[in-house]
Amino acid sequence: MAVVVAGSINVDLIQSVDALPRPGETVLALQSERLPGGKGANQAVAAARAGAQTRMIGAVGEDESGVWMTEQLSAAGVDTLAVVAVEGAATGTAYITVDTSGENQIIVASGANAALAPAMVDTVADADIRVAQLEVPVEAVAAFFAASPGKQAVRVLNAAPAVLEAKRLFASTDVLIVNQHELAVYLGQHEERATPQAALAARTLISRDDQLVIVTLGASGAVAVRAGSAVHVPAFPVVPRDAVGAGDCFVGALCAMLDRAGDARPTDEALLIFANAAAALCTQKPGAVPAMPLRSDVEAFIAAHPNEGRPI
Numbered sequence: 001m002a003v004v005v006a007g008s009i010n011v012d013l014i015q016s017v018d019a020l021p022r023p024g025e026t027v028l029a030l031q032s033e034r035l036p037g038g039k040g041a042n043q044a045v046a047a048a049r050a051g052a053q054t055r056m057i058g059a060v061g062e063d064e065s066g067v068w069m070t071e072q073l074s075a076a077g078v079d080t081l082a083v084v085a086v087e088g089a090a091t092g093t094a095y096i097t098v099d100t101s102g103e104n105q106i107i108v109a110s111g112a113n114a115a116l117a118p119a120m121v122d123t124v125a126d127a128d129i130r131v132a133q134l135e136v137p138v139e140a141v142a143a144f145f146a147a148s149p150g151k152q153a154v155r156v157l158n159a160a161p162a163v164l165e166a167k168r169l170f171a172s173t174d175v176l177i178v179n180q181h182e183l184a185v186y187l188g189q190h191e192e193r194a195t196p197q198a199a200l201a202a203r204t205l206i207s208r209d210d211q212l213v214i215v216t217l218g219a220s221g222a223v224a225v226r227a228g229s230a231v232h233v234p235a236f237p238v239v240p241r242d243a244v245g246a247g248d249c250f251v252g253a254l255c256a257m258l259d260r261a262g263d264a265r266p267t268d269e270a271l272l273i274f275a276n277a278a279a280a281l282c283t284q285k286p287g288a289v290p291a292m293p294l295r296s297d298v299e300a301f302i303a304a305h306p307n308e309g310r311p312i
């Protein structure tokens, strides 16, 4: 069993502030940190810590940051044989600001991530779960999902950040995961609504009966929508310290659970409870990669909250 992640690898430069700056405003940082991140790397570490044998496919620069990020992934138990150093490129960098309520703003300079090419993702014969996001070229993700497998893998697309061109990937996706911002973009809506009822509109993004679309709603939990059913699982009530990487933690933990279950597919409720719990724990620590919880911690957290985070 294996989870293979194709995606971005970034160095996160994080500034903690009292309040996020408004346009034209200058604010002073309370603290500055350099931590490992990138949606792909975060999801790979989350899956590995949640117990899955995990491989990362991605691109870094031929620089100190690239070496450091590859070491960070290895140290977290992720196989990095398919992480390539791109000549002349800089490692991706994310400029992140986090306020005291845990809210954040992120700007990503793609660097080497933009060089991830279809030929570089053709190494997935033994994947049970293939997971991708959209901080790398859509062409690379298309090739990753199309790569002729020895067996049929479950293809998980976290369509983040929202890239309209990526809608062409939805038909070849088995599990699509978006948040309310991304859902609004893909539905062509101007207003985003973080309600379980509004999330049901995600059904229009899928075209096969066996597809699952999951909408994450932050403090309102997550909704799993299929052609003929839907389930809402509320979030665990935690006070977030830093939400950076929480969405990636949700995706990685969910993939690890899918992988663990093999052919005995877990219920949508069970998937969301485990992923919500992992994401809740992730918000309790600063940064993305360093905040990904171990499977044992997630299970202990769920057991300690028997009356919360369950479908109503």
Ligand code: RIB
Pocket: 008, 010, 011, 012, 036, 037, 038, 039, 042, 093, 094, 106, 108, 135, 244, 245, 246, 247, 248, 288
């Ligand atoms: O989802 C959080 C991630 O987005 C950060 O780690 C940052 O690198 C950006 O990719």
